[in-house]
Structures are given as C-alpha cells and as structure tokens.
Amino acid sequence: MKRTYGSFLFFLAVVVLPLAARAERIEQTFPAERDTLVEVRNLSGRVSVRSWDRPQVHVVALRRSRAVEVHLEQNANQIHVHTHLLQSSAPASDRGVDIEVFAPPYADLRIHLETGSLEVENFTEDVTVETVAAAVVLRNLAGYTSVQTLNGSIQVERTTGRVEASSISGSLRFVDMGSRLLLAKSTSGDIYYHGDFFPGGSYDFINNQGTVELLVPASASFELRANSVKGEVINELPITPHAHGREPRSATARSLLGTVQSGEAMVRVTSFSGTIRLRKQ
C-alpha cells in the first residue's frame, strides 16, 4: 500500500505537475460597442468564436506550454487575441493555444490560424478567415464572409451574406445556404453545394481537379453555365439547353449551358479536368 502511494506521488511529481505547470488558462473580458473588431491570430490549436447576447467580448485561452505567449489587448474598438511563439525550437505539440471567444453578433471578425481547427457561429457582420492548414466550419453568418485556406477544408452552413471561399488543396462544402452571392474556388479539392439557389443570386464554382457536385431541390430555378476543359459534365436535372454564344471557348471542353425551370439565379461552374455533377435532391 505504501509502495502504491509512493508511486502515485512520484507520478504526480514527475508527470502531472510539470504538465499542469506548463499549461495555463488565460481569461479576459472587454467591453464591446458597435463596430467592434475582434482579431484572432493563432499559430496552432482549436479556435471557436461564438456570439452571445452581452455587449462584451470574453476570451478564454488555454496555452499548452510556455513556448507560446498569449497577448490580449483592446485598442479603441479593436480587440486583439494574438499568440506568439517564444521558442522556435519547441515541438509542434507545445505550440498550441486553444481559444474560445464569445462576442456580440455585431462584431466584425478577422481570424488567422495556421493549423488546428476553427468554428465560427452566429454573426451578422463581416467575417474574414485565413488559415494555412486548419479546417474551418462557419455557421449562421449574415455579413460578408471571406475564407481562404491553403490546405484546409472549409464547411459553410446556413449563411445569408455574400460568401467567398477558397482553398488550394482542401475541399469546400456548402450546406443549406441562404446566400445570394457565392464564389467558391479550389484547385484540387472537391466542391459540394447542397441547397437551393435564390432568385437574382449569382453562384460561381471553380476548381482545377476533383468533383464539383451541386445537389439542388427539384424546384431550383437557375441559368447554368457549366464547362469542364478536360473533364465531364453530368446532369440529372431537366434543362433547356442554350446555344454557346459568347461563352469562353475551349477546343476540348465539355459544356452544358441552359435554363433550369425559369432561370431565376445564375450558376457558373468551371473545372479544368474535374467532373461537374448536377443532381436533384
């Protein structure tokens, strides 16, 4: 028994206490008027930004080691949540800072994250996201949303404002969208759009390789311009084809131009060697 107790103390002293000492929770609350900008710059970790009904921004940061520092600052209507790497030789597992931000829905957000994951929910103003390899999930956004990653995936759900999403090697997924302006670009990632197109809306899907799949309700009404230079266009929707007119020309392209229902939205899909697939829900 004595030996077991001793082992427990040893474990506590050698493993748990140093870990606990290295990890640190930092928490701060700032007043937030209208036109507040929240800027988050983090090297690595899980970041979540959610709205709440208080006129304040509340930040909780959990750093995994002393190799990184967390810097929280308010400058007029700008609130900065920055992490800095203090020891560049620190292993990747020590560089992470998990950050939770609660902000009023009217806050503008600017988020830069290299690796890890990001979730943003329920904001009405502009949201700008840049990541290198972090996966991004955005939900219920009503302002202008711009999200760009090099190697991360992007999922956008139930947004109503203008959306521009771009990834080089990550996939893009749009679910139950209410946006009338959408620009989705990827180079090798697949692009999925599940939902309706709204009257007067303009939707652009561009990739180089991979699949572009549009899964739309039977009632969807839009003009379609689908071109794949070296891939194919597969359509399961009833469409009234158009002549090509002044469309960009390609000697090898498979194209489908036409009107679905009464053509109330404009949908342009372009791929270099990928497959464009239009499916009915």
Place this chain on the structure above:
Amino acid sequence: MHCREFETLSGALLEGEAHPEAYAHLASCRHCRLVLDELGAIERAARSLPLHEPSPRLWDRIEAAAVAEGLLPDPAGWGWFGMAVSWLPARPAFAGALALMLLLATGLVSYPIMDLPVAAVVPADPIEVAQSELVQEPSYDSRYRVHLDRVEERVLDESSPQEAEFRQLVARPMEVVDDAIQQTASQLDEHPDDSLAREELHRLYQQKATVLQAMAESSWYRDGR
C-alpha cells in the same frame, strides 16, 4: 494606406500609373487585390469585346428620335446652314451626355494595350511586382511566371531553418498548384485559343502568389515576434 484611399487610386493603377504605397497596400490586403483584380478583369473583358460598326440607318433613327423628342432641331428647314449646325444639340445637358458618351466610346476603342516596360512601373518588392503585373500586363502568362519564379527563389533563399517547418505545411498546396499550372499550360500550348484554360492559368498564378505570400509572411517562426 487604408482600403478607402486605395479605392481612389485603383483606376490610376489600372491605367498603369505607379503608386508604390498602393502596391504596398495591395500586397497586404486581399480584399483590395480582389477588387483590383475584378476591375482589371472587367477592363480586359471590355477590351476584348468585338467592335461593331453601327449601320447608317441606326444613326438616322437616333437622329429622328432626337428630333421628335425636341432634343435636336429639325434640320430640314435650315438649308445648308441648318445642315452645318444640325449636329449642335438643342439642350446643353444632352450635349454634355453625348460628349461624355463619345469620349468614353473613343477611350474604350482606342484604349492602349498597356505594354509598359516592367522597370518603369515596378517597386522593388517582387511580390508587389507580381501582383501589379497580374493586373497590368495582358501577356501575363509568360511574364507573371517569371516574376513568380523570382519570388519563389527569394522566399526559399531567405527562409530560416525554422521556416522549413512552415514550408512543409505549404508543400502540398504548392505541389498541387505547380502541377495544375503545368497541366493547364500544356493544354494552352496545344490549344492557344482555349480561353477557359487561359482563365484557369490566370487563377492558378494568383493561387501560387497566395502560397508564396503566405510563405514570405510566416513570421510566427521568428522568436518573440
């Protein structure tokens, strides 16, 4: 420089004027790059539209409509003097609008293809050079590639051992973009008139510039940034 100040210079930039402070802003502001790029695309598209010579009957109909509306005096009762002055409109506002329209039309038709020597307009930073070339240079597909290669060389040369880790992070997207550029350029070599491939190549160069810019700005790997 703020975005609003940049907006006021965007037209001048598209006309080939050199504004180093605007280039610096452009290099750091994705929004303004996008706006300028879109403006450039519109301008290029407008220049590539075919010119149509309207038939003489169209001018006759416009003139008749203008006379009927009282915007132009009826040239029939003016004899030779009337014919001479019939081009002068009765209303100054109409005259102004007509003059503006003619000016714009003349400008659009005679707009010079901007083939400015690179050294004359570029600031020192190769990323800024590449960005400005993208919107100014119609034959971007060869010259932009040269600039991107220079940028890549410089970024790789200047990066520290710590930044090698960042390079590993961006290795995959870089490989993807390079591969896509190669395939798209090859299609364009075989089919030089393939405007879809040309547009895609343009987009891929932008993506490569984005990757290089991210590499150039990977300042997190410097201690105590």
